[in-house]
Amino acid sequence: MARQKSHDLAVVGSGLAGLTFALKSAQMGKSVVVLTKAEMADSNTAWAQGGIAAAVGENDSWQLHEQDTLVAGAGLCDPEAVRFLVQSAPEAIDWLVSLGAQFDHGSEGGLALGREGGHGMHRIVHFLDRTGWEVERTMIQAVRAEPRITVVERAFVTRLLVEDGQCCGVETRIDGMGERTYHVDAVMLATGGCGRMYRHTTNPRVATGDGIALGVSIGAECRGMEFMQFHPTTLYHPQARSFLITEAVRGAGGTLRNHLGRRFMYDYDDRLELAPRDVVARAIEAEMKKRETWCVYLDMTHLSSAAIQHEFPTIYAKLREVGIEVEKDWIPVVPAQHYSCGGIVTDLSGRTNISGLFAAGEVASTGVHGANRLASNSLLEAIVFAGAAASVGSLAWKGGTAALAGPARAIAETEAVRIRRSLQRTMTENVGIVRTNAGLSAAFEEVGSLLMEFDSLPEAPFAPYPLETRNLLVAAREVVRGARDRTENVGLHFNVDL
Ligand SMILES: Cc1cc2nc3c(=O)[nH]c(=O)nc-3n(C[C@H](O)[C@H](O)[C@H](O)COP(=O)(O)OP(=O)(O)OC[C@H]3O[C@@H](n4cnc5c(N)ncnc54)[C@H](O)[C@@H]3O)c2cc1C
Incomplete structure (x- = not known):
């Protein structure tokens, strides 16, 4: 049976990347549905404290910002992506200000710029120590005022729809409404990080690597997951x-x-x-x-x-x-654990290797962070690359039938709690700041067997926690695989046996 397209675009996640993409796409005339699994402001974005890096100070320049970013990335950055990021930074700040974001100003009236580790200059635009909250507040307000955007809260995206190798929709579980499928021209994954695979993390509870698991389930390429930043x-x-x-x-x-x-x-x-x-x-x-x-x-x-x-x-x-x-x-x-530098590989316009699937923000690997992220470059990356993705024309609607990809089975919550604790233990002990060959092999085996165990347990009614636990396992497998296969110590990866 032919399907009706519900919107032009579906966005998974309501942090800075998702809302930037939604807003800019809507301003270009697209209809957009934003699906977010908790409340709209539940995101890493809202928790960001320090600020957003941009070379807007008197003696600063994009070249100096570029240099600091490349040094932090330890030779593994994509230079083209870095240049695009730093050159776009002042405009990104202007855009946020035009939407109503309040940033701190100095006594002379200009923006007050902070300085953070790895930056040679004062270049951190901020609002007190709750910049992320101010940015998220601004974005929510702008998105709510845009009639072409529909936001659905407590809508957990469980699977991606694929047809002839093209991503063309999502399946969700919406609180109180059950299952609902959205058929669209293209999907933006903006699901943030995966810190919850570790025992100690700065990330909120929604950071469970869902986008990595969703992307990998349809063959999206993932890289650099071993570069896990610890605050x-x-x-x-x-x-x-x-x-x-x-x-x-x-x-x-x-x-x-x-x-x-x-x-x-x-x-x-x-x-x-x-x-x-x-x-x-x-x-x-x-x-x-x-x-x-x-x-x-x-x-x-x-x-x-x-x-x-x-x-x-x-x-x-x-x-x-x-x-x-x-x-x-x-x-x-x-x-x-604080930030995941790796993710789903994208080009400068947020396109992944799967047609119809975009990724932006922490879930994506644009190449700007290389082996280590420079502080305050991630909010910037979310705006710049999500904005660039919005300007790429979305793909033509195909109609016809489509298959759902990836398992969305849930297990009993108590079993999921036990499995998640085991995962957090092995990741914390074996895939933390300092790693060893033996530890990485042990972690690889344990994550694999936890995944097998999860999939062999009896199916239970849908609940977010078990599904998030499975997503964490899939994302953790990418982290351990990357760490095990890396043969040199670089940036955030440090194995004492190399
Ligand atoms: C404590 C803290 C401080 C930080 N400070 C800074 C800083 O000062 N400067 C800086 O540049 N960076 C900072 N960062 C990093 C930065 O906040 C994040 O990298 C950035 O906000 C990521 O934005 P995002 O839009 O990609 O993801 P997020 O803001 O995390 O948004 C992800 C969204 O996806 C939703 N989601 C996830 N899975 C699903 C699913 N299956 N279905 C539906 N919705 C889903 C979530 O609910 C959430 O709404 C900080 C991070 C933390 C945790």
Whole structure:
């Protein structure tokens, strides 16, 4: 039976990448449905603290931004993608401002620019320490005002529709409505990261690698998943959830100390606390091992209480809730999974190797991060590449029948909890900041057998958690495979046996 097209385009995910693509496509006359599995603002985007990198400062230039990005990427960036990213950055900021985003301004009236690890200049456009929230708020407001966009919340995309090798729709489970299929010209995967495969992560609960699993299920090419970024400084507290202490704190002069009070970065890198993330994360891990301690400390006591409350109000309030007074106490911190540099391979317009399937944001691998992402380049990447994808004409509607790809079977939630814990244990122990050949082989086997076990368990009624657990297993298999096959230590991949 011939099918009716419901919209021109379907977007999976309502973070910065998904909403940018939706808005720009709608402005070009397309009808768009945005499907998002939780509330609209549930995303990594809303949690971003530091800001967005753009060479808009007086002595800065896209060439300097490009240079810093290439250095962080350790020789594995795609230079063309990097140039496109950094040259598009000022325009991306202007676009957000035109939509109503508020960024901090300095006393002279221009944008106040922060500095973060790996950047040679002050170039981080920000709004206090909740830039992501401001950006997400702005995007939601703009999308809600656009009549060509339909947003469906609590709509979990479970499978992609494929016909003659072309992606032409999605199957979803919508809370209270059951199953619903959307037939469209093209699908944008903007599902964000996969941090939940690790025990400690800064990512929210929606970051379960769904886009990687959906893409891989129809043969989308995936690369660089071994380049997993660990944020050096997340709160270590037995009673509190992992909470990120932004790089900007170190940019503002925050220092790292071991339990003896020694500023240990002197022993590891000349750039001290402003060395790139991977260097700082490895130094912290090495220091913790050497001293046999559970954490190190971030000291921002050089700042006045008023300055901290002004510049880092969220951090100040959050830490106070757990009894830490940052103007006089050092903050206990540990590294935690933070960002996935790899993903579904795309060209400069977000196109994957599957016709009709686009990807943008953290789920995609555009080539800009190489072996390591420069801080604050990811929000920028989400806007720039999702925007470029919107300007590519979508493919012609084909009609006819289409097959659903990939398994969307759920198992009992209790079994899924057990399997996810095993996954998190093996990923944390074997595929963390420092890796070994034996650990990677063990992880590869364990992830494979957990996947087999999942698929052999009896099917249960649909629930998001089990399906997300399976997606995490598929994404983890890509991470471990990439790490096992990499024969050199580069960027974020560090195997002591190489
Ligand atoms: C704590 C924290 C701080 C950060 N700070 C910064 C920073 O200062 N600067 C910077 O550049 N980057 C920062 N990052 C990284 C940055 O926030 C993310 O890389 C970026 O926001 C990713 O945007 P996205 O649109 O790709 O994905 P997200 O914003 O994560 O959005 C993904 C969306 O997909 C939805 N989704 C997922 N699976 C499905 C499915 N199966 N069906 C339907 N919907 C689905 C989710 O619910 C969500 O709406 C930070 C990240 C974290 C976690």
